[in-house]
Amino acid sequence: MTVHSFQEHFDKKIDDEVMIEPRDWMPDDYRKTLIRQISQHAHSEIVGMLPEGNWITRAPSLRRKAVLLAKVQDEGGHGLYLYSAAETLGISRDEMLDQLHTGKAKYSSIFNYPSLTWADMGAIGWLVDGAAIMNQVPLCRTSYGPYARAMVRVCKEESFHQRQGFEIMLTLSNGTEVQKKMAQDALNRWWWPSIMMFGPPDADSPHTAQSMRWRIKRFTNDELRQKFIDVTVEQAKLIGLTVPDPDLKWNDATGHYDYGAINWDEFWNVVKGNGPCNKERLEARKKAWEDGAWVRDAALAYSKKRKARKENNKTLAA
């Protein structure tokens, strides 16, 4: 087959909704786009362990501590599935981590915001995981097989995370005045960063059109953002919290909520490294990796020795 016919074959599969698998021919840009997106997603899971991990040792009850630990551990598991999915595209985990540590690869900017109170554990689960689910559910049908299958597992767990976050907020809003205040304060701080999680508006999103064509993406950033806002505003009402957007208004004609202007300057600034925690998050990841180097070396050296001894024993036996 010529490159031209490979391309035709690939395009037909995409059009027929046949999944692309690791050994299938794929255009270079498709591969690159997927590596960028999946590794960015994996890094987000790993960096995302930090703002929540921040409260494990301070969780207010034993039950909350156990649930939070399990949740942060799940994020690590998601990172693992996603790194494995990306590896099927011909990049190693070490290479991806190197890109994270050198700043070449990005991760979701939301994790560059600080988790300041216990209510942030609620807000992160409810809003951040809630937004992630909106983004991720369509990815269960994304065109690349290993990514789609990883996302099926991720989404099952994320919906549990979202519920536990909402339940923390619900408990706080049924609590004392100071607990309600804590919940509202968390919503105030996490609302705008959460709706920015869907990425720049469609008009300014350089990758959207191609990714839609390749069926890596199924909905545009603005479509997903709107869906999230419509659902979440109703949930906020249910627990008596106020979404911090004075322009938020139901629009009968469109059947959606209208919302105020998003501060894209802030978004781009955080992406560029000027968020409140960019430095700390990256330093924490680098420190874990560097401090762990001797441990990984030891594990490798030991497994080599063991293998050599086994070979030796076999030779002796023969």
Add this chain to the structure above:
Amino acid sequence: MSTNQLFYTLQIADNALILGHRISEWCGHGPILEQDIAITNTSLDHLGQARSLYQHAADLFNALSSAEKTNCFASAALQAKISKGENLTEDDLAYLRDGWDFRNVLLVEQPNKDWAYTIARSFFYDAYNFCFYTELQKSKDSALAAIAEKSLKEVTYHLRWSSEWVIRLGDGTDESHARIQEAINSYWAFTGELFEMSVVDKAAGEVDVNALKPVWLQRVTTVLDEATITVPKDAWMHSGGKDGRHTEHLGYILAEMQFMQRAYPNMEW
């Protein structure tokens, strides 16, 4: 009903909570993702055991006479609840006692420092816990026996995991060998207390921990030998944790762990 069984249960529960807390500090910071997940799992197991034990301890406490209740714990927060006649919960016991009412051994409150120290601490404790829970399954307290039986499955895995790491580090590189040897030497001085019969141990008439030492030592020696690590010579051993006299570390653990309950008392979370 006397306070002995309560204090005995708390001694076991406090070990589980404090070690689980220490290990949880690794979550998100492990040397490799797979081990970050594995060690967090262990932390969850300890925390789960602590919860079962504190729930049982709360039941034991709530069944005491009011005179006995008043003499159990010093903290003003608990005294206030007790004087109002409130029942205590697992969270009250974990979050409202001060250090001198914690009965965990000193070993479990020692800092993580690095992967080698963390592994050494877990290994010593897991080997003890395996022997201990095996015996506790025969407890005359059916709740403790049931918790022991359930926990033993988890502890068996913990011991396998920490033993494998001791071997891997000991027989890995020169650096890892030196680090794990140093950690083993350093935390060895906290292993004596595991086998000391505290006042509470004697009064409870449950597991004779002193009798566990030979089995423990044999297990530890086998693993250290395979790891090419020198078994430390018997030397001075620290103790006091079981009687509520701790190292400076416990105060900081509690300050962090209990912060929410102290700053925002009497609320549901």
